[in-house]
Amino acid sequence: MLRVPDHQVAGHHARDGKLGPLIDGLGQFYMPLQSKERGSKEVAFYTSLSSDARIPDHICRFFFPLLHGTQLVEASNGSGLHPHLVLQDLTSNCLNPSVYESEEAGFWRPDRERVKKLSAEDTELVLRKLISSNSVGDWDSVPDCSLASAVYGGSTGFWPNCWS
Structure with a gap:
């Protein structure tokens, strides 16, 4: 059963009717694909990252969530089916998760x-x-x-x- 994460994830919240991420409690994180080309670029990035033989496995595993593809699931805001990028939930085994996302944390x-x-x-x-x-x-x-x-x-x- 998909649910809204308890904490902010990847700079996004699923609240106040806004589309946001979901988790399944089994180690997968569902990030709604953004409109226009942003969503397809994000899918292309993770696909390229996960298939680029030049990047050692330990780099991908340590710094990036594993890609599990895309899936059409019910949106967090109840607006119907929406395409989501399915990634590894990096915080699923953490009691007090704290993950640094450099894209958001940079100055x-x-x-x-x-x-x-x-x-x-x-x-x-x-x-x-x-x-x-x-x-x-x-x-x-x-x-x-x-x-x-x-x-x-x-x-x-x-x-x-x-x-x-």
Whole structure:
């Protein structure tokens, strides 16, 4: 039986008639797909993430919920059937869940159009800076990647070239 989670999840609440996430109590989290292309982009992201052989399994398992596909279920606000992304409920086995979602918790958000124009090399540089202890304002320095081991799983993790 699907129900509304007790806590805010992924920045969303199912309250006051607003469409929100659901859980099944069996370890699955149902996130309503947003309208227009946002929902399809989210499905594409999780599909790509779960099938990209370049990303080590321990990175996906540790930092992202497992994808269980999509499903048409009754919406949390009672408005009828609605497509949902079905993911692993990361908090299902936690007594006092506390999950950090960097998308919502970040203090800096770049301009969306600027990010869309980043090359692969620019994207790698930004991500390397995010795992470095360099000063936030020091964008001209070479990233030291000193936090990579903790974030990406050491020399066998996601970016082993950070240690070369």
